[in-house]
Amino acid sequence: MKIAIMGFGTVGTGVEEILYKKRDRLKKNGIDIEIEKVLIKNIKKERSPFEKNLIFTDNFDEILSSDVDTVIDLTTNLEDTYQRMLALMKAGKNIVTANKAVVSKYFEELNKLAREKEVYFAYEAAVGGAIPLIHPFMEEAIFNDMDKVFGILNGTSSYILSKMEREGLSYEDVLKKAQDLGFAEADPTADVGGVAAMRKIRILSSLIYNAKINEAEIPTYGIENIKKIDFDFAREMGFSIRMLAKSQLSNGLVNISVIPSFVGDDFFAKTFDATNAVKIWGENFISYEFKGPGAGRLETADAVVRDLFRIVSKREIPAFYDGSKSYKVENAVKNKFYLRIKESPKALKDVIKYEKVKAGDQLIITKKISLKELKPILDGLGEFFLAEIEENI
Numbered sequence: 262m263k264i265a266i267m268g269f270g271t272v273g274t275g276v277e278e279i280l281y282k283k284r285d286r287l288k289k290n291g292i293d294i295e296i297e298k299v300l301i302k303n304i305k306k307e308r309s310p311f312e313k314n315l316i317f318t319d320n321f322d323e324i325l326s327s328d329v330d331t332v333i334d335l336t337t338n339l340e341d342t343y344q345r346m347l348a349l350m351k352a353g354k355n356i357v358t359a360n361k362a363v364v365s366k367y368f369e370e371l372n373k374l375a376r377e378k379e380v381y382f383a384y385e386a387a388v389g390g391a392i393p394l395i396h397p398f399m400e401e402a403i404f405n406d407m408d409k410v411f412g413i414l415n416g417t418s419s420y421i422l423s424k425m426e427r428e429g430l431s432y433e434d435v436l437k438k439a440q441d442l443g444f445a446e447a448d449p450t451a452d453v454g455g456v457a458a459m460r461k462i463r464i465l466s467s468l469i470y471n472a473k474i475n476e477a478e479i480p481t482y483g484i485e486n487i488k489k490i491d492f493d494f495a496r497e498m499g500f501s502i503r504m505l506a507k508s509q510l511s512n513g514l515v516n517i518s519v520i521p522s523f524v525g526d527d528f529f530a531k532t533f534d535a536t537n538a539v540k541i542w543g544e545n546f547i548s549y550e551f552k553g554p555g556a557g558r559l560e561t562a563d564a565v566v567r568d569l570f571r572i573v574s575k576r577e578i579p580a581f582y583d584g585s586k587s588y589k590v591e592n593a594v595k596n597k598f599y600l601r602i603k604e605s606p607k608a609l610k611d612v613i614k615y616e617k618v619k620a621g622d623q624l625i626i627t628k629k630i631s632l633k634e635l636k637p638i639l640d641g642l643g644e645f646f647l648a649e650i651e652e653n654i
């Protein structure tokens with residue numbers, strides 16, 4: 262089978278490496294994959310592919326008009342890549358992608374078109390890196406109702422938080438270390454601000470509920486303002502801090518957020534380094550858990566190659582997601598929150614359970630309150646750090 266790859270950076274080179282190194286073994290199993298062309302942005306950049314004769318182009322039309330039947334998208338671009346995916350699907354080509362930004366923003370449109378054009382739309386690598394999440398959830402969604410999914414869906418924030426916890430370092434020092442080691446991108450905003458995790462919980466929730474969950478409806482709080490005193494305070498209460506993505510469907514209402522959370526030492530997703538961990542609840546089982554590398558060159562490439570392998574061996578699940586169910590995002594479940602802020606907002610007066618001043622900051626524990634009530638109070642305030650207190654996971 263002939264394929265094309267769009268993007269030859271971290272993950273793209275990883276995919277080429279696996280396909281090159283395992284070519285004989287794949288052939289022995291009836292899978293003969295030939296990379297016809299690779300689309301990149303900068304044609305002048307020096308490349309060192311394993312396959313020395315690999316052909317590069319910066320002209321998308323060469324991919325669109327080629328006879329490949331599957332295109333792997335490993336670009337970082339959002340709108341251009343979306344338009345290209347539409348064109349490719351319309352031309353009858355299957356899409357495999359790791360691009361969570363495109364998958365999250367255009368989940369409904371891409372699934373619909375894949376169904377109409379009877380092509381495969383595979384995006385395992387877009388959520389949880391090497392951890393198989395999408396395919397198990399897709400299979401379950403066909404015969405099982407799932408009502409809750411949550412966990413750690415961002416390796417960079419976990420790396421930073423677990424290092425702060427273990428080594429007592431500041432956020433800035435750990436972020437710098439993470440960037441030097443390649444765990445964090447030069448622009449870490451999407452990771453530490455929670456947007457990357459928000460996109461992933463949007464994809465997982467939409468998939469398991471078969472309902473559109475809009476990105477804008479997901480309250481997203483990051484760790485960019487975290488300080489050592491937040492960790493010290495959590496520790497005094499017997500907790501650590503991790504950034505969790507949470508989604509729950511209850512009585513027809515959805516509770517969904519990405520938020521730093523105080524978690525106990527026995528919490529299943531209290532992972533260290535860049536490990537991701539996800540737990541799912543469904544009617545045919547109480548729950549089950551996944552854990553593993555949520556990013557990385559070969560790790561993400563591995564999930565991409567699994568998708569490709571499924572398509573080539575005709576074992577891929579046709580896109581069935583149609584978002585035909587509709588649930589209101591309410592965020593009405595009440596919980597306690599920790600808030601560090603310079604001056605406590607008047608509107609919070611009645612819900613403060615505990616408050617102390619430390620180094621010019623107010624450290625607040627709220628009574629039980631919902632994110633629906635809390636979010637409007639915090640919107641528009643200056644710098645603060647917010648965490649949900651998870652006592653009953």
Ligand SMILES: NC(=O)c1ccc[n+]([C@@H]2O[C@H](COP(=O)([O-])OP(=O)(O)OC[C@H]3O[C@@H](n4cnc5c(N)ncnc54)[C@H](OP(=O)(O)O)[C@@H]3O)[C@@H](O)[C@H]2O)c1
Pocket residue numbers: 267268269270271272273300301302303304306334335336337338341359360361362386387390555556557558561
């Ligand atoms: N890295 C990870 O661990 C990881 C994990 C999970 C998912 N992902 C997702 O995988 C995708 C690729 O990530 P990456 O880390 O491999 O990125 P990367 O190293 O920055 O590589 C991006 C590649 O896309 C190409 N590209 C960008 N815009 C393009 C355009 N308009 N037309 C053609 N080519 C274009 C670049 O071309 P040039 O080489 O010419 O610059 C580059 O080869 C992203 O969507 C990312 O979110 C990554």
